[in-house]
Amino acid sequence: MLTLEEVHEIDExxxxxxxxxxxxxxxxxxxQEHRRWISDESLKEIAAHLDMxxxxxxxxxxxxxxxxxxxxxxxxxLLCDSISCWVMGYENIRDAVMQRLEINYGETTRDSxxxxxxxPCLGTCDHAPALMxxxxxxxxxxxxxLDDILNRYT
Amino acid sequence: xxxxxxxxxxxxxxxxxxxxxxxxxxYQSVRKALKEMTPASxxxxxxxxxxxxxxxxxxxxxxxWSFVPMDAPxxxxxxxxxxxxxxxTFKDRLLLESAPHQLxxxxxxxxxxxxxDTSFIFLRWAYKEAARNIRFAMQEAYDAGxxxxxxxxxxxxxxxxxxxxxGRYMCGEETALLNSLEGKRATPRAKPPFPQVSGLFGKPxxxxxxxxxxxxxxxxxxxxxxxxxxxxxxxxxxxxxxVSGKVKHPGLWELPMGITMRELLEExxxxxxxxxxxxxxxxxxxxxxxxxTEHLDVKMDYASIAAAGSRLGTGTMIVLDDxxxxxxxxxxxxxxxxxxSCGFCTPCRExxxxxxxxxxxxxxxxxxxxxxxxxxxxxxxxGPGNTFCALAPGAMEPLQSALKYFRADFEQYIAAELQxxxxxxxxxxxxxLITDISKF
Numbered sequence: 001m002l003t004l005e006e007v008h009e010i011d012e013x014x015x016x017x018x019x020x021x022x023x024x025x026x027x028x029x030x031x032q033e034h035r036r037w038i039s040d041e042s043l044k045e046i047a048a049h050l051d052m053x054x055x056x057x058x059x060x061x062x063x064x065x066x067x068x069x070x071x072x073x074x075x076x077x078l079l080c081d082s083i084s085c086w087v088m089g090y091e092n093i094r095d096a097v098m099q100r101l102e103i104n105y106g107e108t109t110r111d112s113x114x115x116x117x118x119x120p121c122l123g124t125c126d127h128a129p130a131l132m133x134x135x136x137x138x139x140x141x142x143x144x145x146l147d148d149i150l151n152r153y154t
Numbered sequence: 155x156x157x158x159x160x161x162x163x164x165x166x167x168x169x170x171x172x173x174x175x176x177x178x179x180x181y182q183s184v185r186k187a188l189k190e191m192t193p194a195s196x197x198x199x200x201x202x203x204x205x206x207x208x209x210x211x212x213x214x215x216x217x218x219w220s221f222v223p224m225d226a227p228x229x230x231x232x233x234x235x236x237x238x239x240x241x242x243t244f245k246d247r248l249l250l251e252s253a254p255h256q257l258x259x260x261x262x263x264x265x266x267x268x269x270x271d272t273s274f275i276f277l278r279w280a281y282k283e284a285a286r287n288i289r290f291a292m293q294e295a296y297d298a299g300x301x302x303x304x305x306x307x308x309x310x311x312x313x314x315x316x317x318x319x320x321g322r323y324m325c326g327e328e329t330a331l332l333n334s335l336e337g338k339r340a341t342p343r344a345k346p347p348f349p350q351v352s353g354l355f356g357k358p359x360x361x362x363x364x365x366x367x368x369x370x371x372x373x374x375x376x377x378x379x380x381x382x383x384x385x386x387x388x389x390x391x392x393x394x395x396x397v398s399g400k401v402k403h404p405g406l407w408e409l410p411m412g413i414t415m416r417e418l419l420e421e422x423x424x425x426x427x428x429x430x431x432x433x434x435x436x437x438x439x440x441x442x443x444x445x446x447t448e449h450l451d452v453k454m455d456y457a458s459i460a461a462a463g464s465r466l467g468t469g470t471m472i473v474l475d476d477x478x479x480x481x482x483x484x485x486x487x488x489x490x491x492x493x494x495s496c497g498f499c500t501p502c503r504e505x506x507x508x509x510x511x512x513x514x515x516x517x518x519x520x521x522x523x524x525x526x527x528x529x530x531x532x533x534x535x536x537g538p539g540n541t542f543c544a545l546a547p548g549a550m551e552p553l554q555s556a557l558k559y560f561r562a563d564f565e566q567y568i569a570a571e572l573q574x575x576x577x578x579x580x581x582x583x584x585x586x587l588i589t590d591i592s593k594f
Contacts, residue, residue, distance in 0.1 A: 016315050017337070018355050024337040025320055063339040063496075065321030066279050078280075082241035083440055083472055084398035086486040120323065120490055121241040121440075122280050125398035125470065126405045135282045 002045050006031055010049060020050045024057055028067050037068040065119075073108040073115040075153040077101075078132040081118045084125035093129050094118075096143045100150060113153065156384055157392060158372040159249065159256070159365070160408040167252045169287045172294035175255040181300060183371035187263045188308040191374075193224065196267035200370065202378035204390040208245075209235055209326070209363030210439065210467045212456040221350035222268050222358050231359040232261060232270040233335070234367055236277045236284070237325045241440035241490055242472035245394040246364040248406060250277070250284035253368065254291035258314070260367035262300060263374055265312050268360055275316045276331055285318055292316065323494035327543050328361040330496065341498040342543035365394055386412030389455035393466075397423035399473030400430050406470070412458070416450040418471065430475040434559060438467020440487050441548025443555035444474070463555070480563040484556045485513035491549035502546035505536045509553065516567040526564055529557060 002010070013026035027046045032038055038046075038061055040054075047057040061067045079094055098104060101114050108115045122130045127139030138149055162170060162178045170178070187196055201216025222230070234257065238246040249257060261273050277285055292314055295301045303311045322340045324330040329343035332354050353359025369391060373381045382390040389411045395418055396406040402424030409418070415437065419425065426432055434444040437454065443464035445452065452462045459466045474483055492506035509532050512525050533554040536546040557564065 022335075022337040022355070025334065026317075026337075029318075029320060060337065060339055063322065064319075067320050081486075082490055083436075083483070083486050084242050084404075087399050087472070087474075087478055087483070119280075120321075120494065121239060121243070123238050123244045123247045123278065125242050125244045125472070126396060128398060128404075132280060137280075137282070 002031070002042075002049060003034070006034055007049065010046070014050075021052045021056075024050050024052065024060055025064070028057075028061055032067060036074075037070060037072050039071075043069075071108070073112045075114050075134050077114050077116045078119035078122075079116070080120070080122045080128070080130045080132075082121035084121070085129040088128040090129035092143060093131065093141055093146070096146055097131075097150075100146060114150075155410065157408040158376075158384070159253070159368055159392060159394065162256075163248070163252045167248070169252050169254055169291065172255060172291070172298055179375070180255055180371075181259055183374035184259055184262050184300060185306065187266050187374055188306055188310055193267045193269055196263065196374065199378050200267070200373060203373045203381040204378070204388075205366065205369055205373060205381065206389060206456055207363055208365035208369075208393070208469070210240065210441075210465070212466060215362065215366055218350070218362075219264075219268060219360060221348060222360060223351065224269060226358045228269075228271045229355075229357050230268065230270040230272070231354045231357060232265045232268060232273040233331070233354065233359060233361045234261060234273070234275045234364055235326060235328065235331060235361050236275055236281070236364045237319050237331065238278050238281070238364075239323045239326055240468055240470075241487065242398055242436065243396070243439045243468040243470045244398070245396055245406060245468060245470055247281060247284065248394070249364050249368050250281055251287055254284075254288045255295070256368050256371060257288075257364060258291055258295050258300070260370035261314065262295075262305070262312060263370050264360070264362065264367055266310055268358075270358075270360065271311055271313065273312060273314045274335060274354075275314070276325065276335060277316055277318045279318050279321055285316065288316055322496070323490075324496045324543075324545065327545070330543070331361060332359065339496070341496045384410055385455070386410050387453055387455045387458065389457060393454070393469050395422075395454065396470035397473060398470070399435070400427045400475045400478070401425065401473055402427055412453045412455045414451050414453055415445065415471070418454065419450070419473070423473075426473075426475060430477055432473065433476050433478075433480075434474045436467075436472045436474075436552055437464050438469050438471070440472070440490065441465075441544075441551055442467040443551040444559055445555075446559050465551070479517070480556055480560040481513055481516050481567060484553055485510065485517060487552050488513060488549060491545060495545060499542035501536050502541045505532050506546060506549060508532070509536075516564065519567065521568040523568060525568065526557070526561075529553065529564070533557065 009030045010027045013023040014020050017023050031042050044054045047054040105118050124130045124139050129141050130139050205215045206212045301314050319325050324340040325334045327342050330340040334340040349359045384392050392408050393411045395409050398404045407422050434446040436442045445464050449462050456466050488510045492510045495502045495506050497503040533550045536550050538547045
């Protein structure tokens with residue numbers, strides 16, 4: 001069941017658009033913010049609330065990079081893998097993060113602390129390599145800083 | 155040198171409050187536009203200013219606006235494309251994080267010129283600080299009566315909303331952006347009808363880039379002539395130029411349109427890092443053709459870069475040095491485009507992963523003789539006119555120009571493979587094999 005808070009937030013988003021379905025991306029974002037990811041049950045509930053089929057909503061949910069249709073950890077590590085970061089050697093950062101967390105791209109640590117994902121250009125190319133953890137952007141990242149950065153997230 | 159877009163940005167990049175912004179002359183263009191000008195007169199100043207879209211395509215802003223039917227019933231939409239995601243591009247981030255009031259001011263004036271009553275900022279999800287700063291600035295603007303009903307007593311109403319995206323490069327394409335705002339998959343729409351006539355929810359809609367709209371207040375305050383004279387060439391205005399890659403001082407600067415690549419690279423970015431040589435650069439983001447040493451004195455404006463065989467694009471240059479693998483560089487770009495293809499049209503969906511596979515096999519030393527022919531083939535069949543939108547043709551720009559300027563870099567992988575193949579063959583057959591291949 002969608003919580004009252006979720007329903008309230010979704011209904012606020014619906015007010016901005018001419019028909020309910022048009023707010024479905026906002027609704028996915030809202031529910032994901034509360035539950036970390038979009039389960040089949042969440043998907044069906046959102047779809048029913050917006051008068052659309054679960055299949056139609058899933059076609060939207062699976063299209064976008066930042067809607068998670070699988071469980072994710074408490075914190076999401078997004079490594080920029082685009083051109084400027086590649087030129088500046090992001091692959092070393094990637095290998096070091098994978099080694100420290102003992103996971104590959106798309107995986108979650110056993111303690112559910114981190115999920116690691118590759119990510120296209122973060123738009124801070126003059127400070128490459130870059131990564132984001134949750135809402136925090138890290139720039140000019142070096143391997144030496146990684147332990148410090150990761151330790152901020154529990 | 156005048157830097158209208160960035161002169162009031164603080165060193166630490168904290169945005170100005172509304173009050174501080176007004177003290178620098180902020181929101182004057184709204185007063186002027188709403189009280190002294192008509193939508194038609196604003197449109198004609200913008201057209202005369204020769205402002206061209208800063209999102210990459212470089213289309214005349216005034217001309218784009220002129221296709222909006224002025225007598226259409228409301229709602230009419232103005233949308234800011236702030237979904238900056240072109241690899242190597244980091245210019246709108248600065249304006250969004252550090253000058254949100256300038257953007258809002260530009261949006262109000264533009265919306266008035268188009269008689270739009272609803273506006274959206276379509277913001278990249280990753281720009282968290284920008285989202286905070288814009289939300290704050292928008293609230294200040296509402297509280298001060300610059301947004302909402304009957305703005306400054308003029309009778310003009312404008313609502314403003316912010317939508318943060320959920321991550322897809324396709325959302326930068328204006329019709330795909332509209333689909334995404336409507337809660338659909340971000341696939342491109344057929345044109346015509348053009349968004350100006352039938353856009354968001356089927357209503358007249360203009361989509362402009364952040365930097366484009368941030369220019370509007372200055373053009374209104376100081377005039378079309380002044381804007382034209384900011385430039386060194388016939389393409390008007392200043393431009394945010396960026397450099398990334400292995401240069402001494404990567405960065406972003408507001409400079410006159412028409413500055414040369416050499417000035418940008420040497421005077422602003424400090425030249426190459428010690429021990430590295432410049433081999434080439436994509437002048438305006440991932441989907442622009444390489445320019446090389448012979449082009450260093452090309453002026454960075456729309457016409458000059460086009461004449462040199464590339465595009466000004468977003469004006470943020472990615473530098474290729476002599477120790478970085480060209481094939482790896484292009485493979486990284488194609489990998490991005492293959493991943494971000496929306497899958498809606500076949501050449502793009504099937505062709506880009508195919509190219510990525512070929513480039514990967516070249517890198518791994520498994521290249522085949524036919525590979526370069528296949529790459530050449532793709533640059534034509536994924537080129538303009540063969541796909542639904544500009545994503546695949548954009549992806550072909552760095553590939554086709556790399557094959558043109560750095561062909562030997564691709565061939566060496568195949569040559570190395572041949573040497574391995576030829577190992578153990580009698581000397582005469584080995585020579586024949588290598589001669590045959592070199593003809594190809």
